[in-house]
Amino acid sequence: MSIPLTLNFVAICIGIYILKSYISKRASNPSSLPYPPGPKPKPIVGSLLDLPKEESWKTYASWGKEYGDLIHFTVLGKHFIVLNSSRVATDLLERRAHKYSDKPVTPTLSMSDWLWAFSNMPYGEKWRRYRREFHQQFRAEKNRNYRPIMSQRARQLLRNLAGNPEQFVSYLRHYAAAVIMSIAYDYDVASQDDRFVYIAEAAVNMLGHCTFPGATIVNTLPFLRHLPGWLPGMGVKRYTEECRKLTLEMRHAPLELVRKRMASGVPSDCVAANLIDRFSARGGTLEENEETITDVAAMAYAAGADTTVSALTTAFLAMTLYPEARMKAQAEIDKVIGTSRLPGFEDKDSLPYLEAFIREVFRWRPVAPLSIPHVVMEDDVYEGYFIPKGTIVNTNLWAMQQEESMFGDEPEKFKPERFLNPDGSLNDRFPDATFGLGRRHASCAGRHTGFDTVWVGIAHVLAAFDVSKAKDEAGNEIDVVEKYVDALVSHPLPFACSIMPRSRHAETLINELLPLAAADEVKI
Numbered sequence: 001m002s003i004p005l006t007l008n009f010v011a012i013c014i015g016i017y018i019l020k021s022y023i024s025k026r027a028s029n030p031s032s033l034p035y036p037p038g039p040k041p042k043p044i045v046g047s048l049l050d051l052p053k054e055e056s057w058k059t060y061a062s063w064g065k066e067y068g069d070l071i072h073f074t075v076l077g078k079h080f081i082v083l084n085s086s087r088v089a090t091d092l093l094e095r096r097a098h099k100y101s102d103k104p105v106t107p108t109l110s111m112s113d114w115l116w117a118f119s120n121m122p123y124g125e126k127w128r129r130y131r132r133e134f135h136q137q138f139r140a141e142k143n144r145n146y147r148p149i150m151s152q153r154a155r156q157l158l159r160n161l162a163g164n165p166e167q168f169v170s171y172l173r174h175y176a177a178a179v180i181m182s183i184a185y186d187y188d189v190a191s192q193d194d195r196f197v198y199i200a201e202a203a204v205n206m207l208g209h210c211t212f213p214g215a216t217i218v219n220t221l222p223f224l225r226h227l228p229g230w231l232p233g234m235g236v237k238r239y240t241e242e243c244r245k246l247t248l249e250m251r252h253a254p255l256e257l258v259r260k261r262m263a264s265g266v267p268s269d270c271v272a273a274n275l276i277d278r279f280s281a282r283g284g285t286l287e288e289n290e291e292t293i294t295d296v297a298a299m300a301y302a303a304g305a306d307t308t309v310s311a312l313t314t315a316f317l318a319m320t321l322y323p324e325a326r327m328k329a330q331a332e333i334d335k336v337i338g339t340s341r342l343p344g345f346e347d348k349d350s351l352p353y354l355e356a357f358i359r360e361v362f363r364w365r366p367v368a369p370l371s372i373p374h375v376v377m378e379d380d381v382y383e384g385y386f387i388p389k390g391t392i393v394n395t396n397l398w399a400m401q402q403e404e405s406m407f408g409d410e411p412e413k414f415k416p417e418r419f420l421n422p423d424g425s426l427n428d429r430f431p432d433a434t435f436g437l438g439r440r441h442a443s444c445a446g447r448h449t450g451f452d453t454v455w456v457g458i459a460h461v462l463a464a465f466d467v468s469k470a471k472d473e474a475g476n477e478i479d480v481v482e483k484y485v486d487a488l489v490s491h492p493l494p495f496a497c498s499i500m501p502r503s504r505h506a507e508t509l510i511n512e513l514l515p516l517a518a519a520d521e522v523k524i
């Protein structure tokens with residue numbers, strides 16, 4: 001097909017698509033109820049040109065101030081709503097979970113072969129089975145068994161930071177990957193260029209960038225996926241093909257290692273081995289069991305590594321920008337534990353300020369500010385507004401964590417005190433929404449592991465290092481621009497900080513870790 005012909009074809013298809021959307025809207029909304037308020041759509045494209053490109057959750061929150069807690073807009077005939085408050089999100093995602101628990105199967109998800117991941121799966125029997133199995137492996141009591149792995153890796157993190165502090169983000173990535181790969185596959189991540197980590201990181205990263213609202217036109221006009229890959233704007237085809245190869249290897253390669261280990265009689269204590277044992281003692285078809293084992297184990301890294309890195313990096317940003325909060329957490333550690341050892345999980349209940357600090361990390365900058373998109377499973381009417389089946393639902397977790405009625409004043413600021421009573425004990429607040437909403441249908445299945453990995457990693461860092469603003473050659477503090485990447489899992493844009501051992505005691509502690517961790521030291 002020549003290019004003008006192809007463009008005519010696209011124009012005709014867009015016309016048909018919009019006409020179809022109009023007719024189906026009339027059919028399913030016979031009382032002609034209004035959609036929820038939102039920005040005025042432009043002809044044909046709707047709000048396509050108004051979609052925010054940077055920190056979109058902030059723009060959606062500001063639209064919320066103008067239009068209300070529930071906003072609606074269309075992009076090329078496709079309906080979107082944004083839930084801007086915990087009241088509306090609880091009403092729809094929890095109380096009406098039977099209508100709001102589906103996930104949109106976007107063309108890019110199937111093109112890149114990511115539908116095996118139950119975070120992206122339509123609501124149904126398979127999702128329930130995967131979720132149940134995953135829960136068995138990561139529920140609160142089971143998660144306690146993983147704490148020694150986290151502590152061991154946190155010590156390695158300190159050693160690595162002492163050696164090359166400028167590379168702190170790479171070491172945080174290594175720490176998160178080492179914890180989750182050890183839990184999932186009893187696999188020791190290599191000190192550098194680990195193949196499994198490379199594949200999984202690349203696949204997750206590609207997923208995050210091609211499913212985000214407005215990321216690619218193919219998700220709005222699915223028929224475009226049938227156009228040839230060489231056409232302008234169709235690079236998504238090559239992109240998703242690359243992603244497909246990565247996800248395939250990510251799911252199968254580490255599991256093969258576990259099977260080989262088990263076959264040669266080497267005991268293996270990890271999620272994959274537990275699943276293999278559980279399923280070998282059970283009925284069900286071989287194919288179905290194999291698929292469940294492969295996908296549930298792979299889900300741990302897919303959902304658990306990048307999210308944890310985001311929270312860890314936010315903690316470093318908070319330590320850099322809010323020295324008073326960092327120093328208060330350090331003073332508490334020194335008072336309760338002293339300076340001759342590192343904090344561990346056994347100290348958790350005696351360190352309320354530290355706990356408040358970590359809660360604030362999760363509240364202040366939610367890891368997935370717009371959560372994973374959901375899709376409306378049948379037409380709905382809420383507070384007099386019509387929400388058609390198929391509408392994509394973005395939950396503005398960032399806006400919910402800014403609610404003053406829930407978290408007190410100055411929500412933009414990092415203030416661990418919002419989680420403390422006047423006497424310094426912990427209050428009942430918790431940044432729950434960071435992990436999604438509801439007990440099951442719209443919530444994180446690995447929250448205990450995520451929280452604990454961040455808790456012990458940052459507890460170690462606070463005990464050993466002062467993280468503060470870096471200085472230039474003239475001794476002036478380097479300003480930190482506090483901005484986040486617009487993606488499903490959002491990270492701070494790169495920033496410089498200084499990471500120095502806090503004292504001679506701390507230096508001694510880190511040096512004592514040398515024999516423990518030297519073999520593992522990560523060379524970036």
Ligand code: HEM
Pocket residue numbers: 118119120131134138299300301303304305307308311367368371372434435436437440441442443444445446447449450451454
């Ligand atoms: C470190 C901080 C973490 C945060 C803030 C976080 C947050 C979230 C959020 C917001 C969702 C979307 C819920 C929804 O609306 O559907 C989610 C889903 C999920 N998370 Fe996490 N997560 C974290 C760590 C982890 C870890 C470590 C694991 C694995 C061990 C994990 C496993 C999952 C899974 C499997 C889902 C999909 C649940 C489903 O669709 O049923 N997460 N997470």
